[in-house]
Amino acid sequence: MSSAILLVGGMGTRLQPLTFNTPKPMLSVAGVPFTEHQIIKAREAGFTEIVLATSFKAELFEPYFGDGERFGISIRYAVESVPLGTGGAIRNAASMLTGSGPVAIFNGDVLSAHDLAAQLSFHVKNQADVTLYLTEVPDARAFGAVEFGDDFRVTAFNEKMENPPTNMINAGCYIFSREVIDSIPAQQVISVERETFPGLLNDGARVFAFIDRNYWLDIGNPSALMKATRDLLSGAMYSAATPVLSDGSFIAAGASIAATAKITSSVIGSGAQIGSGAVIEGCLIGAGARVGQEVVLTDCFVADSAQVESGVIAGGSFLGFPLK
Numbered sequence: 001m002s003s004a005i006l007l008v009g010g011m012g013t014r015l016q017p018l019t020f021n022t023p024k025p026m027l028s029v030a031g032v033p034f035t036e037h038q039i040i041k042a043r044e045a046g047f048t049e050i051v052l053a054t055s056f057k058a059e060l061f062e063p064y065f066g067d068g069e070r071f072g073i074s075i076r077y078a079v080e081s082v083p084l085g086t087g088g089a090i091r092n093a094a095s096m097l098t099g100s101g102p103v104a105i106f107n108g109d110v111l112s113a114h115d116l117a118a119q120l121s122f123h124v125k126n127q128a129d130v131t132l133y134l135t136e137v138p139d140a141r142a143f144g145a146v147e148f149g150d151d152f153r154v155t156a157f158n159e160k161m162e163n164p165p166t167n168m169i170n171a172g173c174y175i176f177s178r179e180v181i182d183s184i185p186a187q188q189v190i191s192v193e194r195e196t197f198p199g200l201l202n203d204g205a206r207v208f209a210f211i212d213r214n215y216w217l218d219i220g221n222p223s224a225l226m227k228a229t230r231d232l233l234s235g236a237m238y239s240a241a242t243p244v245l246s247d248g249s250f251i252a253a254g255a256s257i258a259a260t261a262k263i264t265s266s267v268i269g270s271g272a273q274i275g276s277g278a279v280i281e282g283c284l285i286g287a288g289a290r291v292g293q294e295v296v297l298t299d300c301f302v303a304d305s306a307q308v309e310s311g312v313i314a315g316g317s318f319l320g321f322p323l324k
């Protein structure tokens with residue numbers, strides 16, 4: 001039994017208006033909810049159970065993912081009525097795991113090609129308390145900057161600082177030994193980044209850095225979310241959860257596309273209608289949306305059931321979303 005926890009309780013503020021009605025992890029990326037890419041990644045690495053740590057719009061996950069049977073992994077839901085922070089969420093969700101071995105924990109907004117099975121082996125080999133997956137970015141200010149020694153023992157964790165001492169960052173996937181999770185106080189608001197990691201380092205715990213420079217993307221803002229879909233559709237990134245494509249786009253069952261419409265690098269939701277002469281490039285068209293004739297859209301998000309009038313020309317826009 002290999003166990004995992006997915007942190008999906010954040011508000012997704014930087015993705016508004018997309019997240020007014022949909023939690024960030026349920027937003028469509030390359031034709032399926034983003035979370036599905038992570039769940040399938042965990043399954044492919046050999047994980048057999050996963051608990052979704054939910055809070056904001058918690059009720060929207062279970063109708064889609066159910067008990068996980070359809071995805072080949074057991075899925076359960078830990079709901080925080082008040083968000084408990086990343087550490088509180090991990091402690092709360094762990095009580096629903098049936099396994100008692102090391103636990104993989106994922107931030108719910110990271111698309112990565114890192115070798116999860118190798119991270120777990122590295123953790124076990126080192127008899128680590130916690131193993132952090134790190135990657136390198138040009139600017140670490142918006143992330144947790146992580147310092148470590150020649151032996152890959154982590155020496156400092158610096159969450160979001162103005163002058164980070166390194167460009168090696170916390171890439172948002174950890175392996176925790178069960179004892180460390182059980183030492184986090186229950187039912188309290190706790191941040192792993194600001195409290196648990198610095199506390200463990202202060203106490204001399206065995207915290208290790210697992211470095212993997214393969215594809216990594218935090219989908220937490222609109223341009224990154226769009227990039228994730230494009231990279232999955234173009235093959236720059238692979239996910240076993242991406243549906244089968246036709247000509248570099250994903251057209252869901254029941255969508256109707258006029259013969260003269262031109263669709264490239266886009267996702268067209270189920271039941272959407274695209275009018276004649278429309279040109280759609282790099283767009284996410286929601287389920288049931290109606291796009292009129294001769295519409296030209298580039299890098300746009302169109303909401304579920306929205307209507308885009310004939311002749312509209314737009315780039316980089318959100319069309320048909322609620323205003324709050």
Ligand code: GDD
Nearest residue numbers: 007008009010053083084085089107108109143144170218
């Ligand atoms: N259940 C639950 N409860 N989940 C939460 C809560 C909570 O109270 N707060 C945040 N989360 C989830 C979010 O939904 C997200 O999936 C994850 O925890 C991380 O939160 P973000 O808000 O996305 O954090 P960030 O992107 O600013 O920073 C984090 O990720 C970076 C890598 O992308 C940190 O872990 C950084 O250290 C890291 O570098």
Ligand code: MG
Nearest residue numbers: 107109218220
């Ligand atoms: Mg994030």
